[in-house]
Amino acid sequence: MRIVAVRTIGFSALALLGLAGLMLNTLPAAAQGGPGRGNTAPAVTIEDVKVERINERVAAVGSARARQHVTLTTRVAGVIAEVTFEGGQLVEADQPLVRLNDDPESIAVETAEAQRAQAADQVERYKRLNEGTVTRVAVAQAETALKVADAALRRARDDLGRMTIKAPFKGIMGLSSLEVGDYLAVGSPIAPIDDRTTLLIEFTVPEAVVSQMKVGLPVRASLVTRPGEPYEGKIQAVDTRIDPVTRTLTVRAEIPNPDLKLIPGSTFSISIRLPGNDAPVVPALAIQWDRKGAFVWRVTEENAVERVNIAILSRDADRVHVDAPLKAGDRVVVEGGASLRPGQTVRSQAS
Numbered sequence: 001m002r003i004v005a006v007r008t009i010g011f012s013a014l015a016l017l018g019l020a021g022l023m024l025n026t027l028p029a030a031a032q033g034g035p036g037r038g039n040t041a042p043a044v045t046i047e048d049v050k051v052e053r054i055n056e057r058v059a060a061v062g063s064a065r066a067r068q069h070v071t072l073t074t075r076v077a078g079v080i081a082e083v084t085f086e087g088g089q090l091v092e093a094d095q096p097l098v099r100l101n102d103d104p105e106s107i108a109v110e111t112a113e114a115q116r117a118q119a120a121d122q123v124e125r126y127k128r129l130n131e132g133t134v135t136r137v138a139v140a141q142a143e144t145a146l147k148v149a150d151a152a153l154r155r156a157r158d159d160l161g162r163m164t165i166k167a168p169f170k171g172i173m174g175l176s177s178l179e180v181g182d183y184l185a186v187g188s189p190i191a192p193i194d195d196r197t198t199l200l201i202e203f204t205v206p207e208a209v210v211s212q213m214k215v216g217l218p219v220r221a222s223l224v225t226r227p228g229e230p231y232e233g234k235i236q237a238v239d240t241r242i243d244p245v246t247r248t249l250t251v252r253a254e255i256p257n258p259d260l261k262l263i264p265g266s267t268f269s270i271s272i273r274l275p276g277n278d279a280p281v282v283p284a285l286a287i288q289w290d291r292k293g294a295f296v297w298r299v300t301e302e303n304a305v306e307r308v309n310i311a312i313l314s315r316d317a318d319r320v321h322v323d324a325p326l327k328a329g330d331r332v333v334v335e336g337g338a339s340l341r342p343g344q345t346v347r348s349q350a351s
């Protein structure tokens with residue numbers, strides 16, 4: 001009886017196995033996990049690679065100063081007789097600003113003029129006389145006296161001119177506390193004057209871009225307090241040595257200021273766009289990452305994908321400049337590349 005039971009159970013198991021095999025044969029190939037499953041290419045979004053010029057930008061901060069700026073002083077001592085300027089006034093070159101009491105110098109000029117006129121009359125009188133009447137020695141002495149008188153007159157006029165302090169160039173006068181009657185010693189400061197029709201801004205750039213700093217290179221400057229108002233200028237001078245401590249180079253830019261709106265001493269942010277190189281541009285969504293770094297999937301002519309390692313150079317919104325062996329017209333996977341494998345066939349779908 002026990003043997004018969006075993007045979008019955010074995011027969012039932014065989015029957016069940018046969019039924020399962022029949023059911024499997026009737027299922028679709030895709031449900032069985034057969035070859036049909038691998039033949040379905042994943043749908044991805046594809047875009048063409050573009051090659052564009054990448055422009056590097058150098059940013060810096062610097063303080064501005066006037067193109068010409070001096071603090072006026074006096075070369076002689078004296079008492080102020082007149083002050084002819086006010087702080088903030090625009091003055092012309094050679095315009096009188098301060099006059100010292102010049103009575104002694106004026107008298108000296110009048111004396112020198114009289115002596116010069118007397119010497120000139122003597123020479124002229126000798127010239128009208130016959131050669132036999134006046135010796136050549138007397139004529140030579142008269143001419144020498146005239147030259148001495150000329151020199152004395154020039155000296156007296158120069159001394160008189162020093163008593164009036166004039167503007168060395170056209171500019172804006174600074175504040176001064178001078179009053180009529182004040183005594184000025186030699187070298188006493190009078191007031192600053194700035195020619196701010198052009199402002200000069202000095203700043204430093206890193207060693208990596210030193211070779212690209214050229215005189216005439218365009219720059220854009222904006223006040224730190226008003227960043228929305230850019231001013232165009234250019235590099236005016238480049239230093240000859242790199243600072244050994246900071247590894248930076250000093251550069252000077254000039255910014256036109258025809259309306260005198262900008263004030264020396266203001267802080268500016270400087271931006272310089274350097275001429276760059278051509279580089280491939282890919283959508284930001286096309287970039288994948290793994291433990292080996294960044295890469296994109298390039299689609300071959302056979303619609304298979306291959307990995308291309310990249311290095312990111314710059315990012316502009318949803319576009320990225322990369323360093324990679326890509327050329328214009330290459331196709332890269334933008335969406336749907338997360339689970340791809342090298343050599344896998346893909347099919348394009350509308351983005």
